[in-house]
Amino acid sequence: MKQNIVSFLHSIDKEIFNLSKYIYDNPEVSFHEYKSCSYLINILKKYNFNVKENFINIPTAFYAQYGDGHPKICFICEYDAIENEGHITGHNLISSISIGAALSLSSVIDKLHGSIIVIGCPGEFIGSSKVTMAKQGVFNDIDVVLMAHPDIATAESGTSMALLPLKIMYRGELGLKSRTVGSYSSLDACLLTFNVINALSKGIQHEMTIDGIITKGGTSPSLLPSECESKFYLRGPKMWHVTELEKKLRDLVKTIGDLMDIHSESSIYELPYEELITNTTLSRIFSHNLKESGIIEIGPAKNTLSALSLGTVSHLVPCIHPYISVIDDDRIKYSSKEFGMATLSPFAHDKVIKTAQALSLTALDIIEKESLLQEIKSEFHLQLKSI
Template sequence: MKQEIITYLSTLKNDLFKLARYLYNNPEESFKEYKAYNYIISLLKEYNFEIKENYLGINTAFYAQYGNSYPKICYICEYDADPYKGHISGNNLVSTMSIGAALSLSKVISKTGGSIVVLGCPGEYINGCKTTMVKQGTFEDIDVVLMAHPHVITTNTLPSMSVLPVKIKFDLDNNTPINCCSSLDSCMLTHNFIDLVNKNLPKGYKIQNIFTNGVCNSYSLYSKCESNYLITTPKIENSYKILEIIKSFISLISNIFELKCNISIYQLPYEEMILNENLCRIFSHNLKECGIINISSSNETLPGLSIGSVSHILPCINPFVSITENASIGYPSQAFGKETLKDFAINNTMKTIQALSLTGLDLIQNENLLKEIKQEFNHKKKQEK
C-alpha cells in the first residue's frame, strides 16, 4: 500500500506545483480567496472528491470528501495571503501539502476503507474560520486532523497559546457634564491599568493593545472611544480570569465618571494547542523515512493558532517543516515567499506530502494505533477538567 501511494504521488507532482505556483502568483486577502478556492475545488473534483461548496455560508470555504467509511482523516487547506506582500508565510504550500496528501491517499481508499476529508479554511490572517467550524460541529465526525506548515526549521510539535480578543468601548452619557472625564480619558486610564496588570502577570502571559480610536463631539470632547486587546495565556480559562479583573476596574471608573461601557469578545477566541505526542511521533517517524532527518522539539510557543481550538475536539498535528536551505531567512517575509517555489522547497514539500499521506494510511490500517492516539487525547482532556 505504501509503495502504491509513493508511486502515485510521483505522478501528481506537476499538478501539485502548478497549484503552488498559481496560489503564489495570485495572492488574495482573507475571505476573498476566490481564485484559490475555484482552483482547488476544480482540482479535487477532477480526482472525484465530493465537494460542499460555500461551506457553512462562507463564500471561500469548502468541505471535500473521498470515501464513505471510518476512520475519517482530515487535511486542512489555508490559502489567504498578506494583501500587500503576498504569500509571506507560505500558505501556497500549506494547501499544496494537504491536497497532495489527500490525493495520494485516495489512491488506496477503495482497498483500505476509511475516508479522506479536505477542509478549505479561508481567512487565516484575520482569525480564520476553523473556530467557526468547531462551533458548528464540523470536526465531531472526524477522527484526526493532519497538516503541516512550511518554515525555516523542522519541528515535531508546534505548541500555541490561547488568545482572547477583547473590545472595550466607552460612551459619554447624555447627561454627563462637559467638563467631566471624557471617554478617551477613561480609555487611557484603562490602558494604564492594563499595563500595570501586564507587569505583574506570570511569564508567558500578555495583554496586547492592538487598536485604539476616539470620536470627538462638537465641544472637542471625546464622546466615544474604543480599544481592542488580545489576552494571551497558556490556557483559555486564565484569559477569562484576567478579563474579569479588567471588567471590575472598568465597572468602577464607568460609575465614577458616569460613562456607558461595553466589553465584548469581538472575534472567536483561539484555545491553546493540545499536543498529541503519539500522533507527533508517528508523523515524525514517517517524515524521517521520507528523507527529512533533522527534526527538533520546538522551543517556541506561538501566540495563537486557530487549529488550537480544533485540538480540543480531536487529535491534531501542525508541525513546521523547513523548505529553505538558509535558516536565517526571515519568517514571515517576502524572501520566504520566494523560497516556496525553489527546488529545495519543492523536494521537501513532496517529502512532507508523502509523510502526511503515509501517516493517514497508518491510522486507517492500524486500529490500535488510532486507539492509542484517542486515549491520549481523552486523558489530556480529563486532566483539563
C-alpha cells in the same frame, strides 16, 4: 501501498507546485479567498472528490470527501494572506502539502477502507472558520486531523497559546474641547485603560500577553469623540488563564467608566482560540514517516507564542501541527517578504512533496493498523481528562 503513494505524488509533482504558485501569486485576505478556494475545489473535483462549496454558509470554505466510512482522516487547507504583505507565512504551502497528501492517499484508499476529508478553512488571520466549524460540530465525526506548517526550522508539533479577543468601548459627550473644560471624554477613559493595562501587564505571568490598538477615537484634535473603541488580544498558556485575565480587564473597564462617569462596554469581538493539544502518538508516527520520506533532522516539539485556531479543534479530535523548514538560507526570517518568496524555491517544493508524503503515509498507517487509532484515541481521552 506505500510505493503507490510515493509514485502518485511524483506524478502530480508539477500540479502541486502550480498550486503553491497560484495561491502565492493571488494573495487574498481573510474570508475573501475566492480565487484560491476555486482553484483548490477544481483540483479536488478533478480527482473525484465530492465537494461541498460555500460550506456552512462561508463563501470561501469547502468540505471535500473521498471514500466512505471510518477512519475519517482530515487534511486542512489554509489560504488567506496578510493584507499588503502577501503569503509571508506560507499558507500557500499549507494548502499544497494537504492537497498532495489527500490526492496521493486517494490513489490507494479504494483498496482499503475509510474516508479522506479535506476542509478548506478561510480566515486564519481573522476569526478563523475552523473555530466556527468546531462550534457547529463539523469535526465531531472525524478521527484525526493532520496538517503541517512551513517554517524556518523543522520541529515536532507542540502547543500554542490560547487567545481571547476583547473589545472595549467608552461613550461620552461629543463636543468642542474649548467648551468642555473640566469633564472627561471617552478618549480619556480609553487612554487611562491603556496606561493601567501597561502597568498591570508587568505583574502578570510572563507567558501571558495583552496586545491592543485603538480602533475608533475621533476625527479632529479639537473635537472630543463621542465613542472610543479599542481591541485587545489576550493570550495565555491555557484558556482558563486567559478567562481569568478577561474578568480582571472587564472589572477594570467598569471601574474606569464609573470613576469618569462615562458609559463603558466590554465584549468578545471574535471567536476565542483554545490552546493546541498535540497528540504525541500521532506526532510520533508522523515524525517516523517524515524521516522515511527524507527529512531527517527534526527538532523537539515547538511551543509557539502564537494562537492557532487548530487549538480549538484539538480539544475535539486528535491533531498534529508540526513545522517544516522550507528555507536553505539561515538569514531568512519567518513572516518576511523573503520567506514568502522562498516558498516557491525548488528547495521548498522538495520539502512540500516529502511532507505531503509523510502525512499520507501517516494516514495509511492509521487505516491499516487499527491498534494505532485506538492508541491515538486513548491518549486523546486521557489528555482531555487532565485539562
